Amino acid sequence: MTDDDFMAQALREAHAALAAGEIPIGAVVVLENKIIGRGHNQTERLRDVTAHAEMLALTAAANHLGNKYLADCTLYVTVEPCVMCAGASAWAQLRAVVYGAEEPKTGFRRHGPLLHPRTELRGGVRAPECAALMQSFFRAKRRQG
């Protein structure tokens, strides 16, 4: 299994968010080539700004392991994480964070290195698909508005 394969799984989660009228971002947490946590954005349904795909996936993975530290795990997420999700990733001490599309406005990277020093960061995996999903969502929103 490659980064591309796991990002395809995160994209499945993003499509589930889209189908529910949520901003289409999805995430999975992977340990030893197996998905141990999934999440998609649910901020509208739960009316909760903390219900980002990454947060839900990290919590699911920690529940699965019975351990709040995810030191051997990789988080795959379709869009560059925000400051909140970068902070959560830092606490979890992830081995790696892999994102799809860049998010220049709300992404964490413009605030400097917020991840744990041990966490590897890779970006641009299936970026066109991840970005296209976001663009189609916001284009439809503008048409409605």
Added chain:
Amino acid sequence: MTDDDFMAQALREAHAALAAGEIPIGAVVVLENKIIGRGHNQTERLRDVTAHAEMLALTAAANHLGNKYLADCTLYVTVEPCVMCAGASAWAQLRAVVYGAEEPKTGFRRHGPLLHPRTELRGGVRAPECAALMQSFFRAKRRQG
């Protein structure tokens, strides 16, 4: 009711965390002089790095209001928030964040302005009490270790 009064309520939450063997940090969310959300650190019990006092209090307040935006609310927390909790506070568009003790190592402020531009930040409220609680917890931990 003053900042001091609401910080006393956040300190009650911090004491509840201490009694449960958690890092003693507590938070309350206040709207129009009423507490609409409470939380204390539960990262050990829930084995979840996202279960910080502030996150639980913000989620509780949003549930109470049925609205993910907390634009007229103030978050009181006994210790300077971390990057994750600052990010969540930014998404919630809080009116103000008021903390007790500074946290030079894991506090968000050294990463620059991470809160929403409209959010007022006040610090140092009941700081000695808030800091003493943290110090006594970590002193006891070191004795055990």
